[in-house]
Amino acid sequence: MSEDRQQFIQDNARPGETWKEASARLGSDKKAARRRSTLAPERHTQRDFFIADILDASPKDDLGSMEHPLFALKAGDTRMRTYERNGVTVKVMPGHGGCATIHDKDVWIYCISQLVEAMNRGREDDIGPVVRFTAYDFLVTTNRDTSGRAYQRMGDALSRLRSTTIETNIEVDGYRERRGFGLVDSWRVVERGKDNRMVAVEVRLPEWLWRSVKARHVLTLSRDYFRLRKPLDRRIYELARKHCGQQPRWRVGLRALYEKSGSADTLRKFRAAIKVLAEANALPDYRLAFDQEDDAVTFYSRGGKGGKAQLADLMNVRPLKNAHGDK
Incomplete structure (x- = not known):
């Protein structure tokens, strides 16, 4: 078993759960697996x-x-x-x-x-x-x-x-x-x-x-920026940090995000990667939601206002005044 896998099970085991039980549960959890692949472990917890x-x-x-x-x-x-x-x-x-x-x-x-x-x-x-x-x-x-x-x-x-x-x-x-x-x-x-x-x-x-x-x-930046494994995930975090900042949300059309990212992949592959990132929910500081109907992405701050903004969007409440988009 890899060091990353061992650390992941240790960090996510539930109280009273055996190692075998935690390993079986987390191994069948696709979202957990994607989260594990998004963030690398902290290599230097005991710092000099x-x-x-x-x-x-x-x-x-x-x-x-x-x-x-x-x-x-x-x-x-x-x-x-x-x-x-x-x-x-x-x-x-x-x-x-x-x-x-x-x-x-x-x-x-x-x-x-x-x-x-x-x-x-x-x-x-x-x-x-x-x-x-x-x-x-x-x-x-x-x-x-x-x-x-x-x-x-x-x-x-x-x-x-x-x-x-x-x-x-x-x-x-x-x-x-x-x-x-x-x-x-x-x-x-x-x-x-x-x-x-x-x-x-x-x-x-x-x-x-x-x-x-x-x-x-x-x-x-979040210190967890350095734990992001994939280059695209790092670039998406940069863009979220720059445009969303401390605001509750930032909404952007997928094509505009694609152009800003500098990705060399096709738009189709980029869209698939964004869906995986949204499902993993491991981006530091922000949650992101992919709107398939509008082909757009919304970033929500992980603070209290971001949670309220996401709830309001899910309930189809008019967006907050200080929210802005980039189509």
């Missing part, structure tokens, strides 16, 4: 005291990349992608290793989180486009394993971030200009261990992203 300061920094993401699909949803994607919506154009050009993926974006999120935390604490010496950190801290914070292979994957991610090029006219801090940039300007290994494994890493963020962070054009 010496990196507590790093882990206290809430995950932060920038608004521009949450709104627009800068990152690929499939590894090895070598297509040149162009996205246009509401006057914004984004052209993504792959490097030799293909486009940087949404899992590679964890480096961005980690760096943004550390910069915002430094700004909040007034640590001026730690604020700038160059971020230095230890590879181990990054792996633990983003819920990755700390095997030798994990360090190699981190190096591969940094390479893809450096070689992927973006051309866009996204507005940042009141300025709209067309510019091109790599997803990181540069990176280097500052220190290696005795086994030649990277220990400390330095990353220089692109000016576009640094300007966005300085203007605090960022949103806090």
Whole structure:
């Protein structure tokens, strides 16, 4: 039995239920199985005291990349992608290793989180486009394993971030200009261990992203974001966090959501994936409901107002005033 399966049974066993009974019940529950496949287990429940300061920094993401699909949803994607919506154009050009993926974006999120935390604490010496950190801290914070292979994957991610090029006219801090940039300007290994494994890493963020962070054009993410296994689930969470936020609900047409996601799948496959995600009900912070008749998706905040909004919709009560849609 896999480690993930064992942990899932342990977490979901009912009081007084034997291991065998819990295993049989959960094994026949399709929704539970889908939920298990959506969220990875927490790998580092016992965290190192010496990196507590790093882990206290809430995950932060920038608004521009949450709104627009800068990152690929499939590894090895070598297509040149162009996205246009509401006057914004984004052209993504792959490097030799293909486009940087949404899992590679964890480096961005980690760096943004550390910069915002430094700004909040007034640590001026730690604020700038160059971020230095230890590879181990990054792996633990983003819920990755700390095997030798994990360090190699981190190096591969940094390479893809450096070689992927973006051309866009996204507005940042009141300025709209067309510019091109790599997803990181540069990176280097500052220190290696005795086994030649990277220990400390330095990353220089692109000016576009640094300007966005300085203007605090960022949103806090759930820590469970890093537990989402599937790239599409991560992208859908980003869009829900950006558009729904703390509102009770956000309704969007499926085609509009498909375009915003940057998915390379057909619309039919995308629709099927959204149905699976809705049924699993494992998206952090939000529940989503698929309306087959209107071919639309509604995201509900998991807070009290979101529950009331969902109940009102089920009873066909007129939507709340502050709810809005994007067809």
